[in-house]
Amino acid sequence: MDAFLGAGADWASALCxxxxxxxxxxxxxxGRAAREFARAPTATAESYPAVTILKPLSGSExxxxxxxxxxxxxxxxxxxxxxFGVDDPGDPAIGAVRELxxxxxxxxxxxxxxSRRHGSNRKVSNLINMVGExxxxxxVISDSDIVVGRDYLKNIVASLETPGVGLVTCLYRSAAVAGxxxxxxxxxxxxxxxxxxxxxxxxxxxAPCFGSTIATRKETLAIIGGFESVVDQLxxxxxxxxxxxxxxxxxxxxxxxxxxxxxxxxxxGLFRHEIRWxxxxxxxxxxxYAGLVITHALPLSLLGLLLGGxxxxxxxxxxxxxxxxxxxxxxxxxxxxxxxxxxxxxxRDVLSFAVFVASFFGSVxxxxxxxxxxxxxxxxxxxxxxxx
Numbered sequence: 241m242d243a244f245l246g247a248g249a250d251w252a253s254a255l256c257x258x259x260x261x262x263x264x265x266x267x268x269x270x271g272r273a274a275r276e277f278a279r280a281p282t283a284t285a286e287s288y289p290a291v292t293i294l295k296p297l298s299g300s301e302x303x304x305x306x307x308x309x310x311x312x313x314x315x316x317x318x319x320x321x322x323x324f325g326v327d328d329p330g331d332p333a334i335g336a337v338r339e340l341x342x343x344x345x346x347x348x349x350x351x352x353x354x355s356r357r358h359g360s361n362r363k364v365s366n367l368i369n370m371v372g373e374x375x376x377x378x379x380v381i382s383d384s385d386i387v388v389g390r391d392y393l394k395n396i397v398a399s400l401e402t403p404g405v406g407l408v409t410c411l412y413r414s415a416a417v418a419g420x421x422x423x424x425x426x427x428x429x430x431x432x433x434x435x436x437x438x439x440x441x442x443x444x445x446x447a448p449c450f451g452s453t454i455a456t457r458k459e460t461l462a463i464i465g466g467f468e469s470v471v472d473q474l475x476x477x478x479x480x481x482x483x484x485x486x487x488x489x490x491x492x493x494x495x496x497x498x499x500x501x502x503x504x505x506x507x508x509g510l511f512r513h514e515i516r517w518x519x520x521x522x523x524x525x526x527x528x529y530a531g532l533v534i535t536h537a538l539p540l541s542l543l544g545l546l547l548g549g550x551x552x553x554x555x556x557x558x559x560x561x562x563x564x565x566x567x568x569x570x571x572x573x574x575x576x577x578x579x580x581x582x583x584x585x586x587x588r589d590v591l592s593f594a595v596f597v598a599s600f601f602g603s604v605x606x607x608x609x610x611x612x613x614x615x616x617x618x619x620x621x622x623x624x625x626x627x628x
Contacts, residue, residue, distance in 0.1 A: 253548025256540045260556045263537025267563035270435040271570035273442040277411075278574050280495050285398040290319040292374035293393075294381045296366040297326050297333035298608045302417045302503045305336045307387050312344045314393040321348040325370035327355050327362060333384070348375075359471030360612065360620035368467045379461065381454040387415050387499040395496040396455045406460045406489025407481060410453035411437060413575055415499035420584075421510045425502035427588040428514060430577050431568055436532060441493065445528060449481025449491055452498050456484070463487050472619045474605065475520045479618065497575060511595065512606045518599035523618045532596065538564055538586060539593035564589060 293311055301307075311322055324337045334353065341349045354369035367381065380396060382388070399408045413434060414426030440446025454477060461467070464483035470476040481491045504510035522529040533540075541556035568585055571577055603614040613621040 253544045256544035260537045260540040262534045264563040267567040273438040274574045283398040285401040288318045290376040291378045292321045292376040295324045297384045300332040315390045316393045323350045323370050323373050325352040325366045327366050364471045364476050383451045385501040399492045399494040400455050404490050405492045407484040407491045408455040409449045410498050412452040412498045412500045414502050416502045421504040422502045425504045432592050449477045451477040475524045478524050514595045516605040536593040538589040
């Protein structure tokens with residue numbers, strides 16, 4: 241029995257070594273994919289049609305007012321309407337929107353408060369309630385925790401005006417608020433999520449669509465069945481992209497990168513948030529998600545060290561650290577990322593591996609203070625509010 245267990249540990253350690261070695265090459269490959277993505281040409285348009293921006297909101301967030309105000313400062317040559325929506329008359333985001341409307345009386349801003357539920361996904365229900373107020377053909381949907389630059393809208397619409405494009409989405413990096421947990425959350429986006437998407441796009445293995453930005457036309461939305469077609473989906477953004485592709489249109493991803501506010505205040509809050517992300521990705525692409533195991537070179541090399549001894553693993557641990565730091569340096573340079581969390585990367589890698597493993601056990605997720613069960617077909621079953 242001892243010999244059998246010993247042989248099993250040897251095999252397990254060998255697999256960890258092999259996966260860690262592949263992970264080192266993966267980290268180096270990311271740098272190339274990042275440089276090629278950043279060098280892609282930026283689309284331009286002959287004209288810029290009027291746009292309606294839909295901003296579904298839920299609760300108070302750090303810097304919410306300032307982040308929403310950025311959408312009022314867009315360098316865009318045509319009319320822009322912004323529709324803000326909440327599903328609770330007592331939502332604290334209402335105050336931020338009303339202050340914004342008072343501060344920008346010359347902007348076309350509208351607040352929709354409607355508690356009608358159309359399905360399990362509260363955000364999509366909110367969008368269904370909002371879209372009837374949209375005055376313009378082009379719709380840009382952006383999550384509440386997204387930070388954009390002044391040229392954001394012009395770049396997005398230019399991509400949407402390209403022939404054959406039915407939807408535009410954007411990659412995103414982090415914008416961390418103060419605190420170690422928020423910085424660890426930011427590092428997960430910048431050095432785990434962003435690299436995996438870049439490699440997936442480079443190799444043709446990914447077909448993403450992100451809630452950071454979804455730009456489309458009312459006509460396209462009608463063709464795919466409206467927001468109602470994804471109202472019970474957890475990954476509503478991914479589902480919209482899939483439906484647009486099935487309609488024979490392209491989903492474009494320009495080089496414009498927005499920022500996602502990371503505001504985790506505790507280890508438990510960060511873990512719940514990342515488990516939801518991980519289980520969402522696993523639900524829409526199980527095989528691709530399982531393949532992400534190779535991206536965890538450092539934890540795998542440490543696991544090999546634990547299972548199989550010092551000699552080969554010690555070299556792999558050093559190599560994994562070197563490749564991960566090289567990746568971090570490359571991404572910082574290409575995407576102008578903040579590197580004040582440089583020393584957190586080894587801890588971030590171990591935490592990301594723990595989230596990856598935990599995501600395979602269970603199907604419950606928490607989202608904006610509500611609990612859901614993830615069912616077959618990426619569908620949600622609502623459990624109720626999270627007890628605090």
